[in-house]
Amino acid sequence: MEQASNHLDYLNYFGFREHPFKLLPDPSFFFPAKPHLRAKEVLVFGINRGEGFLVLTGEAGTGKSLLLRMFIDELPPDKVTAVVVAPTVSPRGLLKLILEEININVENDCETAFLFKKFEKAIIELAAEGKELVIIIDEAQNLPIETIEQLRLLSNIETGKKKLLQILLLGQPELNDILKSKGLGQLVQRITVNEHLRPLNKSETQEYITFRLNKAGRGDIEITSSALNCVFNYTKGIPRLINKLMDRALLVAASKRCKRITKEIIKNARETLPELLTEKSNKSYLPILFSLVLGFTLFFLGLNLIIQKNIFHSPKGILNIFKSNFSSEEKKSQVAIIRVKRAIVREGPGRMFPQLTTAALGDRFNVVNERESWVEITVFDAKGNKKHGWIRKDLIILEN
Numbered sequence: 001m002e003q004a005s006n007h008l009d010y011l012n013y014f015g016f017r018e019h020p021f022k023l024l025p026d027p028s029f030f031f032p033a034k035p036h037l038r039a040k041e042v043l044v045f046g047i048n049r050g051e052g053f054l055v056l057t058g059e060a061g062t063g064k065s066l067l068l069r070m071f072i073d074e075l076p077p078d079k080v081t082a083v084v085v086a087p088t089v090s091p092r093g094l095l096k097l098i099l100e101e102i103n104i105n106v107e108n109d110c111e112t113a114f115l116f117k118k119f120e121k122a123i124i125e126l127a128a129e130g131k132e133l134v135i136i137i138d139e140a141q142n143l144p145i146e147t148i149e150q151l152r153l154l155s156n157i158e159t160g161k162k163k164l165l166q167i168l169l170l171g172q173p174e175l176n177d178i179l180k181s182k183g184l185g186q187l188v189q190r191i192t193v194n195e196h197l198r199p200l201n202k203s204e205t206q207e208y209i210t211f212r213l214n215k216a217g218r219g220d221i222e223i224t225s226s227a228l229n230c231v232f233n234y235t236k237g238i239p240r241l242i243n244k245l246m247d248r249a250l251l252v253a254a255s256k257r258c259k260r261i262t263k264e265i266i267k268n269a270r271e272t273l274p275e276l277l278t279e280k281s282n283k284s285y286l287p288i289l290f291s292l293v294l295g296f297t298l299f300f301l302g303l304n305l306i307i308q309k310n311i312f313h314s315p316k317g318i319l320n321i322f323k324s325n326f327s328s329e330e331k332k333s334q335v336a337i338i339r340v341k342r343a344i345v346r347e348g349p350g351r352m353f354p355q356l357t358t359a360a361l362g363d364r365f366n367v368v369n370e371r372e373s374w375v376e377i378t379v380f381d382a383k384g385n386k387k388h389g390w391i392r393k394d395l396i397i398l399e400n
Helices: 002-008 010-014 034-048 064-073 091-101 112-128 145-155 174-179 185-189 202-215 225-235 239-255 263-270 274-291 295-312 318-323
Strands: 053-058 079-085 132-138 165-171 191-197 335-338 342-346 355-360 364-371 374-380 386-392 396-399
Touching: 010 239, 034 053, 034 064, 034 165, 034 191, 053 064, 053 174, 064 079, 064 132, 079 091, 091 112, 091 145, 112 132, 112 145, 132 145, 145 165, 145 174, 145 185, 165 174, 185 191, 202 225, 202 239, 225 239, 225 263, 239 263, 239 274, 355 374, 355 386, 364 386
Parallel strands: 053 165, 053 191, 079 132, 132 165
Antiparallel strands: 335 364, 335 396, 342 355, 342 386, 364 374, 374 386
16 A cells, blocks of 8 residues: 555655646646736736726636636735625625625625615725725626626616726636527626637647646656647647646656656546546447437447446556546536635534635535535645545535
8 A cells, every 4th residue: 555655646756846737726837828818918908997897708627717816816906806606696695795705794684675785885985995896706607697687787886987896707608608698788788808718729738738847846857749749639728637637647657657758648647537538438439329229228328338448447557546446426527616715624524623725716626425514525635645625515616
């Protein structure tokens, strides 16, 4: 067992100062790629000009959470932020969340009209202090239409001279489709900035990998050109997937006592990551499955067998370790998304348990279990070892 743990500690094997491909949105690891710099500059420009509605979309994993954190940190002191990671809340629920973000406590049974008056009073008081509220809604594609319309009504609050708040909506590309819905025409007319954060292209992907390796102290690690091509083809330039694949590739390389990252190592690493196997399975087997006229029962049975073959028939060594340890929580699709600026993860389901680690706004974790008002999640310690921690339900959004 001790021998296996030595193989798994790739930080010591390669001599890294820290994990180069950690998933937490760390500003010190921000890679200034063209799409991210452009998106940040456009948002800053829109906020400084006092634009009322701004929209930023991007595929899951493209780096919106890190960009948002850096954007907030660079706002001038006269901008007060209310950040809400939007579940499917009602207009009343959204008002309550926004008020809580600006430290105004309200009773749970307050009517919408009362909350609206509270909100109006709060932003007028901010304006009197020379400050302006910026409402930031993350995962905005989850908002119901009537709640999005509530945001338009909030934006109507103004003095005779200027608007008193700005609203930034962040979400996945389907957010733009939702904004085209009937009944949101007036809101869409007010959107003056609508930016899309694209994935990295091939050359940016290679630069991103080199940048992260260098930040962690080993920019000299050799990665073959064919390996880099594989990384881009498998991840499509999505930073979160690049991080997962490269982290696993370094682990595989350490287990093989190999100091360079080759195409074969990338392929082996990919086979241990179910989210990167989906595309391969679909391309290779769906045409065959659809050609079989055996009914729905045989179709799903065959697909199940194919997935099992892809995932569980692995080479020896480190792949067997990972594939035999695909735990139930990794197979589940439910994810916990942190909806507050900072959340404490504990060793057990209760405030009496010691703190295990902390999580930040927008961080995502696999859900293992639920117990009353607590959720068990998968976390990683500083050495990359997987552990289970507990977090309060009211600090997260559960996403399937």
